[in-house]
Amino acid sequence: MSYTVSHTNTLECALCPHHCRISSGKRGFCGVRENRNGELSLPFxxxxxxxxxxxxxxxxxxxxxxxxxxxxxxxxxxxxxxxxxxxxxxxxxxxxxxxxxxxxxxxxxxxxxxxxxxxxxxxxxxxxxxxxxxxxxxxxxxxxxxxxxxxxxxxxxxxxxxxxxxxxxxxxxxxxxxxxxxxxxxxxxxxxxxxxxxxxxxxxxxxxxxxxxxxxxxxxxxxxxxxxxxxxxxxxxxxxxxxxxxxxxxxxxxxxxxxxxxxxxxxxxxxxxxxxNTGSAADTVCPRCGTTLIQRSGYRVRILNRSGSICDSCGSELHYQIR
Missing domain, CATH: 3.20.20.70 (Aldolase class I)
Incomplete structure (x- = not known):
């Protein structure tokens, strides 16, 4: 779908709240959306x-x-x-x-x-x-x-x-x-x-x-x-x-x-x-019982909970999606 509004001599890009009115040959605030011969274009x-x-x-x-x-x-x-x-x-x-x-x-x-x-x-x-x-x-x-x-x-x-x-x-x-x-x-x-x-x-x-x-x-x-x-x-x-x-x-x-x-x-x-950006632990824990569900060290990940969307320890519903 094209999010464009036509005005005299300009096009209004309706994609984001800036609603840039773009003259022919010019680009909007984002620097990548352009009025090319009366049509809103994405040359990038x-x-x-x-x-x-x-x-x-x-x-x-x-x-x-x-x-x-x-x-x-x-x-x-x-x-x-x-x-x-x-x-x-x-x-x-x-x-x-x-x-x-x-x-x-x-x-x-x-x-x-x-x-x-x-x-x-x-x-x-x-x-x-x-x-x-x-x-x-x-x-x-x-x-x-x-x-x-x-x-x-x-x-x-x-x-x-x-x-x-x-x-x-x-x-x-x-x-x-x-x-x-x-x-x-x-x-x-x-x-x-x-x-x-x-x-x-x-x-x-x-x-x-x-x-x-x-x-x-x-x-x-x-x-x-x-x-x-x-x-x-x-x-x-x-x-x-x-x-x-x-x-x-x-x-x-x-x-x-x-x-x-x-x-x-x-x-x-x-x-x-x-x-x-602090180096602190980024483990995922059960919000109900505090059991560690997913253990992280940097970008190394260990999934400890074996019951998918249910906590192994307390049976409460969890909110993540694994493979």
């Missing part, structure tokens, strides 16, 4: 900026096919402007005349690699909506799962369409302050919240929040974020990631004390909470 369709075979835990996805490898591809461009972006070299620029890879070739490579899934990741895959949709449909026909790692900045209609062909997603919930989203990230919190709700009802969902000192770690804001996740589903895994200076942001790294304080609070209301 299939332009892969980076690729690799990663443990699915690296996404991070902990509760979907744990211990498996994922064929990962990244693109160019982004519809946010996070000053601390870890992948700014591909998200905040585009490389003209990039080599293009067809969805069929991506599926072929994923199958040959023996990976259980394809991950659309690294930069922002949403702005390459058409390619992700085409690839995801072919992957499903080939019996390969689809995983998307995204900022969630998508309008409702394309969000419903996209997450309906995904098997798992990790969405960045970067803050629970709409002013912070708008002012510093150039994004829209309501759109991200709506995407989270869409995804939670259509595929396996995990969330990541990068804790940036003095920006999104205020106790009142953390409470709002946790309340929102709880209202959607308290079984959604939340990854609390430690910020380090990067790109345009040179503030000191998040302290371990702050990470531990927020993690402790999150675990009081959510069933599955993990720390990222």
């Amino acid at each position: 369709y299939g332009a892969i900026s980076s690729g690799g075979i990663d443990p699915i835990e690296k996404k991070p996805i902990f509760h979907f096919l744990p211990g498996t490898m994922s064929f990962s591809i990244g693109f160019w461009g982004c519809n946010l402007r996070c000053p601390f972006c870890q992948n700014y070299n591909i998200s905040q620029r585009v490389q003209e005349n990039s080599a293009h890879t067809s969805p069929e070739e991506t599926i072929k490579k994923a199958r040959e690699s023996g990976c259980h899934s394809i991950s659309y990741t690294y930069s922002e895959p949403l702005v390459h909506f058409e390619y992700c949709m085409d690839c995801a449909r072919l992957a499903r026909e080939a019996g390969i799962a689809n995983v998307i790692v995204t900022n969630g900045m998508l309008n409702p209609a394309p969000a419903e369409e996209l997450f309906s062909v995904m098997d798992a997603a990790n969405i960045d919930l970067k803050s629970y302050n709409p002013d912070y989203y708008r002012r510093e990230l150039k994004g829209d919190l309501d759109a991200v919240k709506n995407a989270i709700i869409f995804a939670a009802n259509r595929c396996h969902l995990e969330l990541t929040t990068l804790l940036v000192p003095g920006k999104n770690d205020d106790p009142e804001e953390i409470e709002g974020l946790l309340d929102f996740i709880t209202d959607v589903n308290k079984n959604i895994p939340l990854h609390l990631s430690r910020y380090f200076p990067n790109y345009k942001s040179n503030m000191p790294a998040t302290t371990i004390e702050s990470m531990d304080r927020i993690t402790t609070r999150a675990r009081q209301v959510l069933n599955y909470v993990y720390q990222g």
